[in-house]
Amino acid sequence: MSEPLQSFNYRDSPYLRPGQNWVCGHASEGCPCQIGPDNSGHCRGGYECSPARVGERWNCTRSQFSGGPCAEGPLADGTCCRQIPLCRPVRSWRARRAVVTRWVLAVLIGLVLLVLASGYRTDFINPGDLSFQHSALADCGSCHVNFHEGVTGWLRAAWSVNNAKADSEPCIACHKMTDRGLLPHNLPTEALHDSSANVAPATVTGRSIGVQLANLAFGAPGKNDESIPCMTCHREHLGAEGNLAHMSADHCNTCHQVQFHSLASGHPDFVGYPYERRTNIQFDHTSHIDKHFRDAKLVALAPGDCSDCHKADANGRLMEVRSFEASCGACHAEEVAGAGRASAKGMAILAVPGLDIAGLRDKGAAIGEWPEFADGTVPPVMNLLLSADPEYRAAKIVFDSIDDPMDLFDADDEQLAAVETLAWSVKSLLFDLRSKGVASLHARLHGVLGRPLLETEKASLTALLPLDTIAAAQKEWFPALVSEIHRWRAGDAVLIPSEKAPPHAAAAAENAAENNADKDDGGDKEIATDKDDEIDTDKETDDDEIATGKDDDDDEIDTDKDDDDGEIATGKDDDDDEIDTDKDDDDGEIATGKDSDGDGKSADGGNITSTPAIAMTHGEDWNVSGGWYRDEFVLRYRPTGHADGFIRAWLDLTGKSGQRLKESSQVFEGMIGDKAPGLCGECHSVDKQADGGLLVNWMAYRPADGLKKSVRFSHAAHFNLLDKGGCLSCHARDNKADYASAYKDRDPATFSPNFKPLPRAVCAECHTAAKAGDDCLTCHNYHLGVFLPVDTHAKGMFKEVLNKH
Amino acid sequence: MITFAIRRWISGFIVLLAAAGLLAWHTAHNVALYQPVFLTGWLLLTVVLLLTLYNGRKKLSMVPMGSAAAWLQLHIYLGLLAVFIFALHIDWTLPSGILERILALFFVVVAGSGVAGIYISRSYARMLTRRTEEVVLERIPQFIAELRAQAEDLVLKSAAETGSSTIADFYGSRLSSYFAAPRNFRLHLRGSRRASFTLMTDMDAMARYLNDQETVYLEKLRLLVERKDRLDYAHALQSTLKAWLFVHLPATYGLILLALLHLVLVYSFSGPR
Known part of the structure; x- marks a missing residue:
């Protein structure tokens, strides 16, 4: 080394x-x-x-x-x-590092400021692409309310505590979530609490670790009313394929008081699902399948399987009921139109109530001329029309207290006064109708209901009531109606004509006057002014009619003669004018084609030959397809068949107002009754509304547009799972259910379905995490209520164009 | 006595424990719909700021705030925890926004350079200990200058005493540039000794032409070459030991800057529930 x-x-x-x-x-x-x-x-x-x-x-x-x-x-x-x-x-090394750090920071700050000040600012701060549903929103300010306030505004907004809620407002506005948009499940607080209070218990208690941790950290679920910003659950900027609606079962469980692991383990048992409310159309599957469809006469008409009456809707979710014609019409169409009905096929709308004319004459009652043979009562519709008048209402109470209006010998003064009021009310109604047309009925309904009728209501409620029918009825019931009304309104006491007085003297004069009025301006003005220049001048000419041989104006050239049109139509000599005039007009012979009076002459004066007679029909038989007709002293309306607009309009009108108007309620009950013409109440259920009104369910259940219910289910998606039992694989029949009686209380929640509730196990068989999925949102919606599609951005564009010009 | 290995296990266990607790807390937030990104975001920013304090601690060596070694341990294991928090924050996916991607890139660079720094610190220190004596990086130029002076002196003496220019020629052609500055940086980083081996081989090849007197000088020169090689090795490794901080520190401050911008934007356009 x-x-x-x-x-x-x-x-x-x-x-x-x-x-x-x-x-x-x-x-x-x-x-x-x-x-x-x-x-x-x-x-x-x-x-x-x-x-x-x-x-x-x-x-x-x-x-x-x-x-x-x-x-x-x-x-x-x-x-x-x-x-x-x-x-x-x-x-030194250290100094060089510091220099590099400062340079990096300086460059970074410069670049950030440069980008923030440039047109790339939005791209730079955009945290990611929007989902494809929102991809068309190019302006960040569409959702972020602070976006257009600039960088300083952003800094201010960063200190705001309500950004999340503020940014939820555009969501709510666009998706029309209303003021409950941020509430849990969009339910009012009370409804949420009620749901929590009534929730079914878990079949097996248990929580996932995540839920346990959440409850440990944030407490057990309670009555939490705080609003929840949209972004709590909906995470945007996750790209075009980002799932905005992803929610795990744990997310739901953490708030719910009943906590469980999964559908198979712990989910509360279904309570009556899917039969949450009774069906709109009262159709007893048990009686039809077990009884009617086995009837030898009906076997050929009976459906082969469920799909003959039900079909999946466009989304495949709901099994809709097919139309009446497709599902019920084969057996019930004629029945609805009145076939086989023992009583009158049309319902009484207007009528002349029966009164003891002899008794009233003796007591000097001033009701004017009154048909002696009328023996009916005031029909509910007529009663409703009359009830706009308070005097009538008061009189009707007294009148109803009379044991028998056909025996008034013992009637006291109050009862006589009530009879008079009722009589003149009836006459006034007919007079108004005759003189002002159906508009008078609309006016009376306006008075009764306290609101003007809609145009659609006007058309439906009077069902194109023809003038001729009213005119004929008036002429037959009250021939001197106009003069009597004038006298009565002038304060005269219009007594009942004596039995010896020629009954139609006044009527003849009135008909003449009326015919003149009909000739010129319609008569209303003349009636009002009591002036008829043609009467005065006696210049009515029917030259054209004489020339053509036609009575175009229905005034009957010979005004001295009774109008026998009605008699010709009915084949009856209602006005007995043959007795009075001792003339035989052969009306009956025309009708029957027989020389019943033996005069050897037909109506036209010729000899009766062997020419086959016309088989004349009348009344309800004439109106076999529905419409107005007169049945002696009753004006009836026969339904045109299924979905008759007249009956529907009256039921809708009186159902809504039935709670506050007794007369209206009587009309409703009269029309909805099991035996009422049209038989509406046989199948169409009635729901009692929160405001006390009654709603007739004209259609089988169809969810409102945009309706989100708690449970969602797609029938079509499950068709391939059905075994040989078809729909019965899931909808097991309950033959012992008392289906029909559930409809009596008119409470839609009362239901005794023909099918047993769906067992949870049927769904849980497939809906596990490993197979078909068991997240809550597989079968449930979070947002509950009606949510219409997103608004267009062209709202108010016409006004904008106008303002520009 | 707690050994390094035991300390590592304990620290690792604490980090794992903290990560598990954090995951539980994150799950609770997520399940309760309390937007855990805000939890992890704030936590991440706090941890990054804490980690940054380590640099300050080094500058404030006179203040008694625990030993630098303890701070380093805290820095390392808190840094590992920060990586886990970051992964939770971005939900284990690559962010899609430009700013968010840049921010993520900065974090990755900081974390990556940090991890690389730990590796370098651990492995290079061992390598330096094995091959070289302890020298201060700043002094290496001075030592190289001294070796260069010795080598030149040796070559001059050799030429003067032996009358042969063989060694001098060799020095001029092969060794003068070698002794001029630190050499073979990359080879030393890779742990390669090829450069030194080549020089030695060349010197061996030259030796057959030298007489005994010249051979003595050549052996002395060989020793100087070997020492220079060790200095080069020390220079390469120590330079790298300092160089990774040129990435780690600027990226850290850039990360903090962008994180603050991200924070303002997040609160401006959404905010927690």
Whole structure:
């Protein structure tokens, strides 16, 4: 081994200062000076020593490290004889490192500032690409409310505590999450608490380690009402394929009070799933499958399997019920239209209530002319229309207290007054209808409901009630209606005509006046003013009709004669004018084609030949496809078949208002009853609403657009799993269920389904972590409620265009 | 007496324990939907700042804040923990934002240079101890100058006494540049002794042409070459021991700077729940 390069001792080992920034430039030559550079890196040069004066002599003081005192010694003037040549000091290792660090920082700061001030700022700070759903959002300010406030604004925002919530606002606005957007499950606090209180227990208790840790760190789940910013669960900027909706089962479990491991282990048993509420359409599977479909007469019409009546919707999720025509119509279409119905096929809308005319005449009741043979009651719809008048309402109460309105001999004054009010209300209704048309009905409904009718309601509620039907009814029921109403409204006491008085004297004059009115301007004005210039001038001409032989204006050229149109139509001599006039107009013969009166003449005066008679039909048989018709003293409406707009409109209207209006409720109950024409109530269930109203479920269940329920299930995705039992593989029948009775209370939650609840094990068989997955979101939605698609950004564009111009 | 190995095991165990605790805490945050990135982010920044204090501790050697060795141990194991926190923070995936990627790159450079530094410190120190005597890096130029002076003096004497220029020629052609400065940096870093072997071989080849007197000078010159080779070796390794900090330290401060920018941006545009 050679001798060491250096010896470490106080003489041979000079002290180095590596912490100093500058090193002597001669160090690399092996002969650094002992002084070294100053702190600024300047060479301090000079001499190898500073000679010391001892007496008269100058002694060399050179350091031992530099070789000790030199042989030459100082000069005479005391200057060292060995001058150190100047050097260029160099940085020490440490100083060089500091310089590099400062340079790196300076360059980095410069670059950052440069980029932040440039157009690449957004790209630079963008933490990653957006998901494909949001990829079209080019402006960061669309989501980050502080983005456009600049760098200083960002610094301010960094100190804000509500950034996460503030940045959630654009999400809520775009996704129409309403004011409950940030609440857990978008449920009101009370609803959330109710759910927590009523939640089913776990079948096996247990928590994953993650949930245990979370509960340990943040406490057990409680009634947490705090709002949750969107970004708590939805992580953006994870790239186009980033899953915005990823949630693990642990994430759900940590908040839920009932905690468990998985669907197979611990998930609460299904309670009544999927039969959470009764079906909108009351269809008893048990009675149909076990009874009706086995009927020999119906076997050919019975469905072959479930898919004949049900089909998957466009998303494959819900098994929808096929249309009435496809699923029910084969057996029930004619029945709905009234076929086989023993009673009237049409429902009574307007009627002349039966009154004891003889008794009223004796008591001097002023109700004017009243059909003696009317024996009906006030139909509910008519009652509702009349109930706009408070006097009628009061009178109706008294009238209803009368045991038998057909026997009024013992009626007291109050009851007589009530009868009069009712009678004039009925007449006024008919008069208004005759003079003002269906608009008068709309006005009355407006009065009853306290709101104007919608245009669609107007059309549906009157079902195109024809003028001729009303006109004919008025002429038959109250021939002198116009004059009587005028007199009554003028304050006259319009007594019941005596039995001896020619019943139609006033009516004849009225018909003539009315015909004249019909001829010119419609008569309304004339009725109002009681002026009929044609009556005065007696200049009504029916020349055209005479020429053509047609009675275009229905005024009957011979106005002195009774209008027998109705009689011709019905084949009945309703007005008994043949008895009075002793003339035989052969109406019946026209109708029947027979010479029933034996006069050997037909209606046209010719001899009856063997020509086949026309088989005339009338009333409800005429309106076999539905519509209005008069049945003696009742005006009826026969449903046009399934989905009749008239009945639906009345049920919808009166269902909503039924709670506050007794008359409205009577209409509803009259129309929804099992035996009511149309048989709506047979299949369409009625739901009691929170406000007390009643809602008829016209359609089978269809989720509202954008509806997110707690459980989601795709039927189509499971079709290939079904065995030979088909749908019954999961939907096992429950033949003992009392299905129909559940509908009586009108509570949609009351349900006794024809099928047994789905056992959890059926789902858990496949839905494990290893097979079909058992994350909560596989079957559940987090956001509950109706969430419509994202708004377009073109909102208000028309107004913008207008403003520009 | 706690040996180095035992100390390493204990420190490693503590780091593992801390990592497990951190993972549990992270999981709790994640499961409870409390955005664990904010937890790991703050933790990472704190750890990085703590690690940076080590550099300050070296500058403040006069202040009694524990031994430098203890600080180094803390620095090493806290650094390893920081790598784990970083992995949790980025969710074990490469960030996709430009700033985030640069930031991640800086962290990787800092952590990578740190790990490399540990390796270098551990292995080079052993290698230096085995092959060279203890020399201060700053003094190596001085020693080289001294060896150069000795070699030149030897060559001049040889020429004067033997009347032969064989050694002088050899020195002029092969050794003058060799003694001028530290040589064969890369070869020494690789642990190769090829350069020295080549010189020795050349000297052996020349020896057959020398007389006895010249051979004596050649042997002395050979010793000087061997010493220069050891100095070069020490210079290469010690320079590297100092050079990795030229990456580690600037990257650390760059990392802190970008981390602060990242922090401001994160809080400006999202913020924790």
